[in-house]
Amino acid sequence: MLDAQTADRIIAAVDERFEQQIDFTKTLVRFASLRGNEAEAQLFMAEAMSERGLVVDRWKIEIESISDHPGFSPVAVAYDEAYNVVGSYRPVKHSGRSLILNGHIDVVPTGPAARWSRPPFEPYVKAGQLYGRGAGDMKAGLAGSLFAFDAVCAAGLRPGGQIFFQSVVEEECTGNGALACLQRGYTADAALIPEPVHESLVRAQMGLLWFKMTVPGDPAHASGAYTSGVNAIERAWRIWVRLKEMEAEWNADKSSHPPYDAHAHPVRFNLGKISGGEWVSSVPAECVMEIRVGVYPDWTIAHAKQQIEARIAEAALLNPGTPAPVVTYHGFHNPGYVLKGAEEPERILRRSHQTASGAPLLELLSSASTDARILGVFGRIPSLVYGPTCTAAHGIDESVDVESVRRTTKTIALFIADWCGVYHASDDGDVI
């Protein structure tokens, strides 16, 4: 446990660097690190780690190196530019526990840029909020981890355990970036992921499944009235309605799936993409829906898939003469994660949060998912998710609360020092 004076020094060191931290975060936001376009931002992260004396490991993810792993999610995009970056801190004096500080560099698309108050990749601070795509999800956290480490060092201390700063790709569609870190051998006694979760600790997160449903119709001339043709778009919609009913059924059963009995609406099906038809005056021959499904952590993905496929097949029978829909999986394909057996890191996080923010640490059950799912389930690393308050993640005018970033950075700095232990920098000369 840190003494009060040490904690104060660390906290003060966060404050001293905070303006610089926000500038660094803004620089990160300026990289439009959409899926497939993360490489430049990852070079910047590698440079930032290198400047801190970390040993930098930057590698391109090879699908074949992870595709046999049970945590692998099927991939529908190219990995030509999918670089992970890990910066390793290795103490001269190994006195404490090791830690992974994981974050993702990828951001989701912006929607129509014209609807943003300012261009989504031109960050700015207004009324205490830092705006920009990825500002909250999760570049503030990614930057915060490095600056928390900086603060510990600036306080004249060095962590006593190894720390692996992971900047990964693919968090927003598969988790294969975090998986590739596991496969490369990175592990630790605990992990912390500063996702934007309102300064709370995530107790549980849902499993995630993406699927693509290709629904055939029976094309015909648009003038055929109701006498001919099966509109593939309308048919897909009828199936979607049945899937929404299943979402309601799954939610109604939440009492069988603690801890989600305490959540208002744990299961969320999202119709995220649609395309169909090729000629306005033809009854459409095909419609493709892409759907995101939340899965209870006590279910296997296989179980969820079975239910989904059965419901689609049943709904498709409304048009018995038309070919059956085809379901494929092209993204998230992982079970959920409930944080258990992590009493010690939890205790330290709780204490760090109380010291940094003056308030008790709240917990939350998430209807979303994070890479803690990968590190926790497949790496068996107790994985804490804790980070700042964000507004409109995946939305228009996404922003992160600047003072919340400050508080959570302090918490993470204290957590590093408390979990890994610290020794005086003067004891080992010039490690960093």
Added chain:
Amino acid sequence: MLDAQTADRIIAAVDERFEQQIDFTKTLVRFASLRGNEAEAQLFMAEAMSERGLVVDRWKIEIESISDHPGFSPVAVAYDEAYNVVGSYRPVKHSGRSLILNGHIDVVPTGPAARWSRPPFEPYVKAGQLYGRGAGDMKAGLAGSLFAFDAVCAAGLRPGGQIFFQSVVEEECTGNGALACLQRGYTADAALIPEPVHESLVRAQMGLLWFKMTVPGDPAHASGAYTSGVNAIERAWRIWVRLKEMEAEWNADKSSHPPYDAHAHPVRFNLGKISGGEWVSSVPAECVMEIRVGVYPDWTIAHAKQQIEARIAEAALLNPGTPAPVVTYHGFHNPGYVLKGAEEPERILRRSHQTASGAPLLELLSSASTDARILGVFGRIPSLVYGPTCTAAHGIDESVDVESVRRTTKTIALFIADWCGVYHASDDGDVI
């Protein structure tokens, strides 16, 4: 009126050339003359006209030459390859009435080619049906006009009036191809369009409107459950449901719109295309629907647009905080057409059909539309639509009934001779 012997000679001449006619039609089907890709097929048509001694006019449609015309439909595609072809027959002895034989070269997309029994642009005859995209709609008719003319000539006769063989583009999306013929100065005492209408005469056809509806949502993280975000796809669907209600209301009011009081379901709204969303785990920010609407012939397009826009605006209020949908027009934009004041060509068509097929000519009210709308409404040319029996126009395994093609070609040949009048080929030497 043709004497029986002349009619018999013409009919026999159709039979003599019929195998060649089907071969020619197959050749036409082999051109995948989808929108934007008609130029090669049009060169073939120009060649076929030239071989018949017709004066060939082939020109690229310039949008600016027709865009001020009240019959112009807005265009969303390039006209770089949009060539019309008109072959003119000019008699040495002007003894009769002039005629336009109009048909379109463009075909609609095929849908998934794998669902066709054979590739859609590899025509074949099986069990009396000629299969292939465009076989019925309307390459059989386009070929039939030329072979009908051939039969008249082969019978030792020459038509006494000018005939303009028009092979136009853009029938399937705007009608601007036929409009460009009008604008270029082509007119006649009557027009006949051998669209595949089951060997009937089209008494009336609907107006047509295409519109594109861009529906904004409020993007959010997919995990937001029902607490945040407005899914643009679901919002668009709610509007579509209201538009379908309007379709039902318009149909319910058909008694106010004779002759459509006699039609089962005159108004057809078709949701022909949809696209929306950009990330499976984001609540979609935008959805675009492209819709085809049938409009009563006694309505102006402006009136239809007003009703559509009002219904969309009303339905959009279900999400008052989200930006309003935007409606644009990008295709068909024409009123309907009721065949009137065409007693004389109708009488001749009726007689020709009776002679060729031994059955009385039936009439139909179409929930579709053809270029007769352009020639009839804007060119004030009495425009008859009459052609063979087609199955699955715009569908999978489109086909045309071969014997129906034979019968309607005979009818058209007799119609040419009867409407334009004929003189003996020997009277003018070698005109053709």
